[in-house]
Amino acid sequence: MEAAGTHHTPFTDVDTLPSDEIDWMIGMLDRMSADPEIRRVREVARAALRPAPGQRLLDVGCGAGDVARDLAARVRPGGSVVALDYSASTIAVAERRHDGGPVEYRTGDAQALDLPDDSVDGVWCERVVQHLPDPDAALAEFARVTRPGGRVCVIDTDWQSLALDGVREELYTEVLQALGGLFTKAATGRSLRRRMLARGLGDLAATPVTLFFGTPESAAAVLPFVDPAAPTGPVTWPEGLRERWLAEVERAGAAGEFLAVLTIWVAVGTVR
Numbered sequence: 001m002e003a004a005g006t007h008h009t010p011f012t013d014v015d016t017l018p019s020d021e022i023d024w025m026i027g028m029l030d031r032m033s034a035d036p037e038i039r040r041v042r043e044v045a046r047a048a049l050r051p052a053p054g055q056r057l058l059d060v061g062c063g064a065g066d067v068a069r070d071l072a073a074r075v076r077p078g079g080s081v082v083a084l085d086y087s088a089s090t091i092a093v094a095e096r097r098h099d100g101g102p103v104e105y106r107t108g109d110a111q112a113l114d115l116p117d118d119s120v121d122g123v124w125c126e127r128v129v130q131h132l133p134d135p136d137a138a139l140a141e142f143a144r145v146t147r148p149g150g151r152v153c154v155i156d157t158d159w160q161s162l163a164l165d166g167v168r169e170e171l172y173t174e175v176l177q178a179l180g181g182l183f184t185k186a187a188t189g190r191s192l193r194r195r196m197l198a199r200g201l202g203d204l205a206a207t208p209v210t211l212f213f214g215t216p217e218s219a220a221a222v223l224p225f226v227d228p229a230a231p232t233g234p235v236t237w238p239e240g241l242r243e244r245w246l247a248e249v250e251r252a253g254a255a256g257e258f259l260a261v262l263t264i265w266v267a268v269g270t271v272r
């Protein structure tokens with residue numbers, strides 16, 4: 001396990017990226033929101049969190065705010081959602097997309113929430129914990145701000161579960177090595193249940209949802225390394241490797257042989 005404080009991915013501090021990469025990241029969040037496989041994950045998570053009218057919910061790492069707005073519609077009448085993200089540029093995009101629902105947009109850090117104890121009925125945190133230097137501090141914060149009896153729902157990827165078929169294996173292995181730095185918290189998804197147990201949450205349930213992509217185009221929303229349009233910025237590709245890899249992905253796609261699977265975990269617990 002990695003020491004707290006050393007971990008960094010492109011999503012750890014979005015505002016430090018060049019503006020064209022921020023735009024691409026927002027576009028990626030939009031493509032993910034529209035993706036049928038991500039929608040399937042969100043359905044499982046909604047069933048776990050059970051948003052209900054009158055509740056005050058917190059969406060931590062809300063990105064462009066799609067989920068916060070959806071949750072807001074589900075807690076009406078009388079409820080509200082705090083949509084929080086570390087990135088000011090991301091929150092600015094979320095605010096521009098405000099649809100008039102009961103959503104309050106804020107910048108803040110998942111690992112040190114500026115919210116009182118027991119101040120929300122539930123927390124949603126989707127594909128954020130893998131980007132945090134201190135995941136356990138964030139989970140402790142989610143438990144602290146949620147009232148007893150409230151639910152904490154954390155959704156995250158298990159990058160070690162990623163498997164491809166139809167592409168040349170030795171080339172794929174080379175690519176994984178080049179991308180290694182991005183996936184240092186590779187098993188975050190499967191660790192959520194254990195981490196939530198250690199933070200004192202009860203009634204734990206963890207559901208693995210395996211995403212399936214039968215073409216490179218459908219996988220691109222979730223797997224930027226098969227996307228020719230993805231910026232290379234965050235990754236140092238060895239000379240010529242990206243070109244060889246993308247040509248192989250294109251060949252596998254054209255032959256109808258490309259296949260990718262990736263498991264995302266939905267973990268939920270109740271605050272005691």
Ligand SMILES: C[S@@+](CC[C@H](N)C(=O)[O-])C[C@H]1O[C@@H](n2cnc3c(N)ncnc32)[C@H](O)[C@@H]1O
Binds near residue numbers: 011013062109131
């Ligand atoms: C992969 S995106 C997911 C966004 C959104 N949850 C969704 O599913 O579309 C990760 C988000 O986590 C945010 N983030 C990263 N570190 C954070 C922190 N310490 N506190 C709050 N948000 C953070 C990023 O700015 C980014 O918007």
